[in-house]
Amino acid sequence: MLRRKITDYFLKWKNTPGKNSLLVKGPRQVGKTFIIDDFARKNYSNYIYMNFELMQELKEIFNGNLDADTLVREMSIHFPSIKFEPGNLLIFLDEIQSCPNARVSLKSFSLDGRFDVIASGSLLGLNQKDVSSYPVGYETKVELRSLDFEEFLWAFGISDDAISHISDAIKEKKPLTSSVMKKMDEYHRLYAVIGGMPRAVSRFLETNSFGEVFSVHREIIDGYEDDIKKYAKAEDKPKIKNALRSIPAQLAKDNKRFLYSDIPGRKEGEGSREYGNSLTWLHDAGIIEYCYNLHEPHAPLAANIRPDCFKAYMHDTGLLLSLMEPGVAVAVHNGDIKTNKGAIAENITAEELSKNGVMLTYFEKRNSLEVDFILNPEGTVTALEVKSGNNTKSKSLDSIMSEKYGVKRGIKLERTNIYVDEKGVEHYPLFAAAFLFRDDIDKLMSKKQKLT
Numbered sequence: 001m002l003r004r005k006i007t008d009y010f011l012k013w014k015n016t017p018g019k020n021s022l023l024v025k026g027p028r029q030v031g032k033t034f035i036i037d038d039f040a041r042k043n044y045s046n047y048i049y050m051n052f053e054l055m056q057e058l059k060e061i062f063n064g065n066l067d068a069d070t071l072v073r074e075m076s077i078h079f080p081s082i083k084f085e086p087g088n089l090l091i092f093l094d095e096i097q098s099c100p101n102a103r104v105s106l107k108s109f110s111l112d113g114r115f116d117v118i119a120s121g122s123l124l125g126l127n128q129k130d131v132s133s134y135p136v137g138y139e140t141k142v143e144l145r146s147l148d149f150e151e152f153l154w155a156f157g158i159s160d161d162a163i164s165h166i167s168d169a170i171k172e173k174k175p176l177t178s179s180v181m182k183k184m185d186e187y188h189r190l191y192a193v194i195g196g197m198p199r200a201v202s203r204f205l206e207t208n209s210f211g212e213v214f215s216v217h218r219e220i221i222d223g224y225e226d227d228i229k230k231y232a233k234a235e236d237k238p239k240i241k242n243a244l245r246s247i248p249a250q251l252a253k254d255n256k257r258f259l260y261s262d263i264p265g266r267k268e269g270e271g272s273r274e275y276g277n278s279l280t281w282l283h284d285a286g287i288i289e290y291c292y293n294l295h296e297p298h299a300p301l302a303a304n305i306r307p308d309c310f311k312a313y314m315h316d317t318g319l320l321l322s323l324m325e326p327g328v329a330v331a332v333h334n335g336d337i338k339t340n341k342g343a344i345a346e347n348i349t350a351e352e353l354s355k356n357g358v359m360l361t362y363f364e365k366r367n368s369l370e371v372d373f374i375l376n377p378e379g380t381v382t383a384l385e386v387k388s389g390n391n392t393k394s395k396s397l398d399s400i401m402s403e404k405y406g407v408k409r410g411i412k413l414e415r416t417n418i419y420v421d422e423k424g425v426e427h428y429p430l431f432a433a434a435f436l437f438r439d440d441i442d443k444l445m446s447k448k449q450k451l452t
Contacts, residue, residue, distance in 0.1 A: 001038070002031070002147065002151070002154075002155050002198055002201060002202065003151065003154045003155070004031065004035055004144075004147070004151060005148075005150075005151060006024075006035060006142065006144050007035065007039060009142060010022075010036075010039045010043075010118075011039075011043070013140070014043060014116065018113065019110075019116075019140070020106075020110045020137075020138050020139050020140040021106040021109050021110045021116075021117040021118070021119060021135070021138065021139050021140070022116075022117070022118045022119070022139070022140050022142065023096075023106070023118075023119045023120075023121075023124075023139045023140065023141045023142070024036060024118060024119070024120040024121075024142055024143075024144055025120075025121065025122075025124055025141060025142070025143045025144070025286075026120075026122065026143055026144040026145055026286060027122060027145070027146075027285060027286030027287060027315060028122045028220070028223055028224065028227065028285075028286075029197055029198070029199060029220050029223065030144050030145055030146050030197065030198065031144065031198040032094075032120045032122070032144050033051075033094055033120065034198070035144070036092055036094075036118055036120055037049065037092065040090045040092055040118075043090070044088055044089060044090040044116070045083070045085065045088050045089075046082050046083050046084070046085055046088055046089040046090070047082075047089070047090050047092070048075060048079050048082055048089070048090070048091045048092065049092045049094065050091070050092065050093050050094065050102075051094040051095055052093070052094065052095045052096060052098040052099040052102065053094075053095040053098050054095075058078065058099075059098075059099045059101075059102075061074040061075060061078065062099055062101035062102045062104075062105055063101065066101065066104055066105045066108050067108050068108045068109055068111070068112035068114070069112075071105060071108065071109075072084055072115075075091070084114075084115070086114040086115065087114070089114075089115045089116065090115070090116045090117070090118065091109070091115055091116070091117045091118075092117075092118050092119075092120070093117065093118070093119040093120070094119075094120050094121075095120070095121060095122070096119040096120060096121045096124070097121040097122065097123045097124050102119070103119065103135070104135065105135075106119060106135040106138055106139045107135035107138040107139075110135065110138035110139070111138065119139070122227075122285070122286070123227065123231060123284070123285055145196070145286075145315060145316075145355055146195060146196030146197045146198070146315065146316045147196030147197075147198065147201060148196065148352065148355045148356075148434060149187075149188065149191055149196075149352055149431065149434035150163055150434060150435075151196070152187070152191045152194075152196055152201065153187060155201050155205065156187065156205075158187075165180075166180065166184065166435065167435045167438075169418060170418060170428060170432045170435045170436065171435070173418055173419070173420055173426060174418060175417040175418045175419060176417060176418065176429075181417060181429060184429065184431050185415075185429065185430075185431065187431070188348075188429075188430060188431035189332055189333055189335065190333070191317075191318075191348070192317050192318070192321070192332050192344055192348050193210065193213070193318060193321060193329050193332055193333050194210075194213050194318050195217070195316045195317055195318015195319055195321070196316055196318065197216065197217070197220060197316055197318060197319065199216045199220070200213050200216040200217060200220075200318055203215075203216050210329070210333070213318070214322060214326065214329070217318060217319055217321075217322030218322060220319060220322075221319060221322060221323065224244070224285070224287055225241055225244075227285065228240045228241055228244075228281075232281055233277075236277050236278055236281065238265065239263075239274065239275055239277075239278040240278040240281050240282060242263050242264050242265045242266070242278075243263055243275060243278040243279055243282060244282055244287065244288075244323075245264065245323065246262055246263045246264060247288065247312055247313075247314060247320065247323065248320060248323045248324050248343065249262060250262055250311075250312060251311070251312075251313070251320075251343035251346065251347060252343045255364070255370065256311045256343070256346065257293070257309060257310070257311055257364070258279070258310055258311055258312045260272060260274075260275045263275060272308065279312065282312075286315055287314070287315060288312045288313065288314060288315060289312070289313045289314075289315055289350060289351070289354050289360060290310050290311075290312060290360065291310060291311040291312075291313060291350060291360035291361060291362055291373070292305040292306060292307065292309065292310045292360075292361050292362075293305075293306045293309040293310060293361070293362055293363065293364050294306065294361050294362070294363045294374055296363075296405075297363045297371070297374045297381060297383070297400060297405055297407055298381065298406075299376050299379075299381050300376070301359065301361050301374060301375075301376050301381070302359070304361075305361060309364075311350075311362065313346075313347045313350040313351065313360075314347060314351075315351065315354075316351065317344060317347050317348040317351055320343075320344070320347050321344065328344075332344055342386065342388040344388075345386050345388035345413075345430060346372060346386050346388075348430075348433070349372070349373070349384075349386050349413060349430070349433045350373070352433040352434040353373065353375070353433055353436070353437070355434075356377075356434075356436075356437055356438045357377070358375055358377045358437055359375070359376075359377075360373060360375075361373070361374045361375070362374055363383075363400065369396050369399055369400070370396055371383045371384070371385060371396050371397060371400050372384060372385050372386050373385075373386075374407070375437070377437040378437065380408055380409050381407050381408065381409070382407070382408075382409040382410070382411060383397055383400045383401065383407045383409070383410050383411070384410075384411040384412075384413065385397050385410075385411070385412050385413070386413045386414075386430070387412055387413065387414035387415075388414075388415075388430070397410050397412065397425065398423070401423070401425075409426070410423070410424070410425040410426065411425070411426045411427075411428065411436070412425055412426070412427050412428070413428055413429070413430050413432060413433055414427060414428075414429070414430070415429065415430065416428075416429060417429065418432070
C-alpha cells in the first residue's frame with residue numbers, strides 16, 4: 001500500500017473536537033476512495049460507505065428532509081447491521097457530485113456532531129448550479145492530488161531520514177554528495193516518466209514495466225475523456241478534448257503561453273469566447289493547472305494577474321508524457337529532460353511547486369523578457385528559472401533582479417549541485433523544486449490552519 005501524507009491529516013481531523021464534515025477534492029484516479037476507505041476501516045468500529053455513482057438508490061435518502069435525525073433514520077434502514085454509535089461511526093459519501101443534496105447535508109451532520117462524515121468528489125467544480133445551498137462554514141475542504149515526489153520516494157523505499165537529509169541540505173543551501181545527486185536525479189527522471197498516479201506507481205512496482213505504466217496512463221486519459229462525454233455540454237465536448245490534446249504542443253513552444261489558435265480542429269476566428277469554457281472545464285476537473293502572466297512582478301501577485309494570458313500545465317507529468325509519442329518518455333528516462341524545449345522539466349517543476357501549495361505565475365514583457373515562475377510563498381517575491389539543458393545563462397533572471405523590477409530573490413533549477421553564486425542567485429538541482437518552500441509554508445500556515 002502506498003503511503004500518503006493525507007492520512008496524517010485525517011487522523012488530526014478525527015481527533016479534533018467539534019470538527020466539520022470533511023470534503024476531499026481531487027481529480028479522478030488519485031486514490032481518494034482507496035485511502036479514505038482504508039482510513040475508515042482502520043480507525044472506526046462502524047463504517048458506512050455510500051457511492052452515489054454505483055449505488056443510485058441511495059440518493060433517495062437525501063430527497064426529503066436533510067436534518068441529521070431523519071438522515072440517520074433513513075440510513076439505518078439501508079444499513080441495518082451498522083451501529084450508530086456516536087464518536088465511533090464514519091459515514092463516507094463518495095462521488096458526492098452525483099448527489100447535490102448530500103453536499104447540502106454536510107451542514108446538518110456538522111451541527112449534529114454525533115458522527116464523523118467524509119465526502120469525496122472528483123468533479124465538484126462542474127456541478128455548482130445543482131447544489132441548492134453550500135454548507136459554507138460547515139465543511140473543511142482538503143485536496144488530494146497524485147503522489148508528490150516525497151511520497152514517490154517512499155514508494156521506492158527511501159527512508160524519512162534520507163529524505164530529511166536532502167531536504168535539510170536544500171533548505172540550508174549546502175551541496176549534496178555526488179552519489180546522492182546521481183540517485184536523486186535518477187529517481188526524479190523516473191518520477192517524470194511514471195508520474196504520481198497511484199495505479200501507475202503501483203503497476204511499475206509490481207511489474208518493473210514501463211509498458212504497463214503507459215497502459216495505465218492511457219486508461220486514465222480515456223477516463224478523463226469519458227468524463228468529458230458524460231458531464232460536459234454537448235457543444236463543448238469536442239473543444240475540451242481538443243484543448244486537452246493540444247497541451248503537449250502548447251508547452252513545446254519557446255513561448256509556452258497557451259494559445260487558442262494552436263488547438264487542433266479550431267475554426268478560423270474562434271478564440272477565448274468559444275474555447276474558454278473548455279479550459280475552465282479541464283481546470284475544474286483537476287486535469288490542468290493555470291500559471292498566469294503578471295502585469296508586474298510585484299506583491300500581491302494575485303492583484304497583478306493577467307487572466308487572459310497564461311500557461312496550462314498538466315497536473316501530473318506522467319500523464320503529460322502519455323499524450324506524447326513513446327520516444328519522449330524514453331528520452332526523459334535516459335536523461336534528456338530538456339526534450340520538447342524543456343516542456344517536461346517546466347511541467348514537473350510547476351507540478352511540484354503547486355503540490356506544495358505555491359500559486360503559479362510567470363512574467364513576460366514584450367517578448368524580450370520571460371521568467372518561468374514568479375512566486376511569493378513566504379513574503380519575498382522570488383524569480384525561478386528552469387534550465388534543463390546545458391545553457392544555464394539567464395539574462396531574464398539578471399534583468400528581473402535589477403533595480404528596474406526589484407525582485408529580491410532568484411533561483412535557478414538546473415543540472416548542478418547546490419550553491420549560491422556571486423550575484424546571490426541560488427542554484428539547485430531540478431529535483432529541489434519538490435522541497436523548496438515546503439517548510440516555509442508549513443511554518444506560515446501552522447497557526448492558521450483549522451479543522452472546524
